[in-house]
Amino acid sequence: MxxxxxxxxxxxxxxxxxxxxxxxxxxxxxxxxxxxxxxxxxxxxxxxxxxxxxxxxxxxxxxxxxxxxxxxxxxxxxxxxxxxxxxxxxxxxxxxxxxxxxxxxxxxxxxxxxxxxxxxxxxxxxxxxxxxxxxxxxxxxxxxxxxxxxxxxxxxxxxxxxxxxxxxxxxxxxxxxxxxxxxxxxxxxxxxxxxxxxxxxxxxxxxxxxxxxxxxxxxxxxxxxxxxxxxxxxxxxxxxxxxxxxxxxxxxxxxxxxxxxxxxxxxxxxxxxxxxxxxxxxxxxxxxxxxxxxxxxxxxxxxxxxxxxxxxxxxxxxxxxxxxxxxxxxxxxxxxxxxxxxxxxxxxxxxxxxxxKHFINAFGEEVIVENAEEAIIRACKATGAIISNFTAAPVYMESGKRGGHEWLIEFEKEPDSLPRFTQVLDETLREVNSDYDAKRQNDIALQEPIVHAAPKGTFMNWLSKKGKLGGQHKVPRLSNSREYLEEILNLVES
CATH class of the missing domain: 3.40.50.12780 (ANL, N-terminal domain)
Incomplete structure (x- = not known):
């Protein structure tokens, strides 16, 4: 050695x-x-x-x-x-x-x-x-x-x-x-x-x-x-x-x-x-x-x-x-x-x-995984939360509505306040990513993130259904499409 x-x-x-x-x-x-x-x-x-x-x-x-x-x-x-x-x-x-x-x-x-x-x-x-x-x-x-x-x-x-x-x-x-x-x-x-x-x-x-x-x-x-x-x-x-x-x-x-x-x-x-x-x-x-x-x-x-x-x-x-x-x-x-x-x-x-391939850039915000993980860490620290998994995707603009990001987070320990968790998540993304911050100015292109708390076992169930349990399989943190998020949300709702 x-x-x-x-x-x-x-x-x-x-x-x-x-x-x-x-x-x-x-x-x-x-x-x-x-x-x-x-x-x-x-x-x-x-x-x-x-x-x-x-x-x-x-x-x-x-x-x-x-x-x-x-x-x-x-x-x-x-x-x-x-x-x-x-x-x-x-x-x-x-x-x-x-x-x-x-x-x-x-x-x-x-x-x-x-x-x-x-x-x-x-x-x-x-x-x-x-x-x-x-x-x-x-x-x-x-x-x-x-x-x-x-x-x-x-x-x-x-x-x-x-x-x-x-x-x-x-x-x-x-x-x-x-x-x-x-x-x-x-x-x-x-x-x-x-x-x-x-x-x-x-x-x-x-x-x-x-x-x-x-x-x-x-x-x-x-x-x-x-x-x-x-x-x-x-x-x-x-x-x-x-x-x-x-x-x-x-x-x-x-x-x-x-x-x-x-x-x-x-x-x-x-x-x-x-x-x-x-x-x-x-x-x-x-x-x-x-x-x-x-x-x-x-x-x-x-x-x-x-x-x-x-x-x-x-x-x-x-x-x-x-x-x-x-x-x-x-x-x-x-x-x-x-x-x-x-x-x-x-x-x-x-x-x-x-x-x-794992990023969100639906509105020119160029959010990468490193940004997302830093925001999650700070939001957890601010609210006493502990996470076990998460994923996020864009919310596309519709007539009369702004776009945004939608997060699905499985907590091992719930935050003392989900609104506060969302606020710190958003503030941190603005701090570490100037493109995201510019799009969030006065909600010009991006509104505040939508954050859902997923029931325990959600991501494990999704990976199981895809035959992806164990080994080096992992949940995609970010996606520029809503494919993964929609699949997991449908699983939660069913």
Missing amino acids: KKRIHDIDLFRKYPHEVQNELFQNLISTAKGTEFGKKYGFGDMKSVETFQERVPVAAYEDLYPYIERVMKGEQNILWPSKIEWFAKSSGTTNARSKFIPVSPESLEDCHYKGGKDMLSLYVNNYPDTKLFTGKGLSIGGSHHPNEFNAKTSCGDVSAVIMQNLPIWAEAMRTPPLKVALMDKWEEKIEKMVEVTVPENVTSLSGVPTWTYVLLKRILEVTGKQNILEVWPNLELFTHGAVAFGPYRQLFRDIIPSDKMRYLEVYNASEGFFGIQDQRETEDEMLLMLDYGVYYEFIPMEQFEEENPKTLTLDQVELGKNYAIVISTNAGLWRYKIGDTVRFTNLSPYRIKISGRT
Whole structure:
């Protein structure tokens, strides 16, 4: 672990050299693939040539190649044999994405991220007792690929667990046969049964699903808080959704000032960031030696047909960028759908600011997920509320009526005043987003938000109906259409 801290310090100090060397290795390795031959990787000497020849790609652009790999063809996007595909659950859309997972991406990206997470944690907390017990991880499931039964598809968490080395498997709970169960309700009950007797010192998973498990454990055991079940619990490693709105929820169920929280940025496409400092929340070190080459699209240019991308040395503080990656699994100039802001340029640290498709901009207000989460956090603090889930969408203008935003929020603890909650939500959005504020001036285009309190279990029921329980599935925070909101409201009314 100490040796790895030295390597991390190396890319902190020489980020551009590390990324350039990695780029050359990716191009050289893939020059004999069908994709590499098509775009001339063999004589490609610079990033500039790469950007000129290879177009920025959405999933739909790469899917014809990916589909062929899923059917058993090899050496298409990447030379190594591809036997696993991570089924992306970044959205709740019916259509799934299947991301190739190469041996290199498993070893040098996903596993390396897991090891670095521990290395950075131990470096920050040398008094840790983490290794005296087991880590409880909540993952998804996998199944044979419908195109080729010799390969498998599943949540990236399931792909990682299935391929863990024996030493790592011995350090975690529940056992694989439970962790990879595909029926969420049955899995929860079995997880409670097998994990309660263990000495669990750490948790990892998506906050929403982890909280569901912890609540069920308290119901079954009759305990008041999780420390009565696992007194040595000290760490929750979380990702996939911003933790801010859930922080109080976890503090209530794990009432200890010694409990630590560590954010990571891992996705189906790769492992990208780890919180490397004790005192910062939601700010992560961009990991630069994981076989991922980074480019960034300024969000104001995102909708352009052929947007200009920036390399790491060209980004600026505080701006929103869409991430573009080229990886050691054969994703080339791929838009992963996330947006980030740089909070530091030496070393490079980021905050996830949202999704390229999850925003509200029906009236030019450009509200992003980061704005919404900040507003929710402040409204909760002002009214003593604790939320478990939320979503929001526009209210379109009608004859004689102004537009606005409609929010559906499931509270774990109700606000002492819903009107006050709505007021603080609105005031915070005006404070953190000047476009929203301009549209709210004198209610010129936007009226005050409409906020509904959803009955407990609403979002879980909706995800269940869509077959999206567990794993990395999550509710879309914001949408520029009313599709999700209408579906959930109809569920509440029925």
